[in-house]
Amino acid sequence: MIEFVPRNGSPEAINCPAFVCDACRKQIAGEGNIVWALKVRDSETETAEQSPLYAAHKGACDQALEAWLMSQYDSQWVPLWEEIGTFLKQLVHNTGRDFSQDSKGQYQQLVIRHPASNPHSQVP
Numbered sequence: 075m076i077e078f079v080p081r082n083g084s085p086e087a088i089n090c091p092a093f094v095c096d097a098c099r100k101q102i103a104g105e106g107n108i109v110w111a112l113k114v115r116d117s118e119t120e121t122a123e124q125s126p127l128y129a130a131h132k133g134a135c136d137q138a139l140e141a142w143l144m145s146q147y148d149s150q151w152v153p154l155w156e157e158i159g160t161f162l163k164q165l166v167h168n169t170g171r172d173f174s175q176d177s178k179g180q181y182q183q184l185v186i187r188h189p190a191s192n193p194h195s196q197v198p
């Protein structure tokens with residue numbers, strides 16, 4: 075997840091925004107993946123559903139996180155990954171864009187379906 079990590083010390087106590095791995099709970103400094111799940115829709119008219127977005131180190135952490143995430147949803151759901159660097163570039167780009175002003179496409183309604191459990195108590 076993106077979190078504010080509290081820090082004390084010189085010159086002041088601050089809260090530092092960071093990606094924290096949802097598997098091992100350590101900071102992701104360098105390569106990592108955004109991991110989430112998406113429900114495969116039967117038709118374009120069905121409302122899109124996805125899980126919240128999670129973050130993990132590449133390798134054992136994102137594999138453990140994906141295994142936990144897929145245990146939270148039925149077989150209509152699929153896991154998706156994106157590198158954090160790519161995600162950040164898209165996020166910065168979209169922060170300055172108003173989706174309602176996009177003349178080339180329409181943005182659809184999306185439901186965020188939260189899992190029944192907390193990944194921090196289930197993933198080592």
Ligand SMILES: [Zn+2]
Binds near residue numbers: 131135
């Ligand atoms: Zn990790």
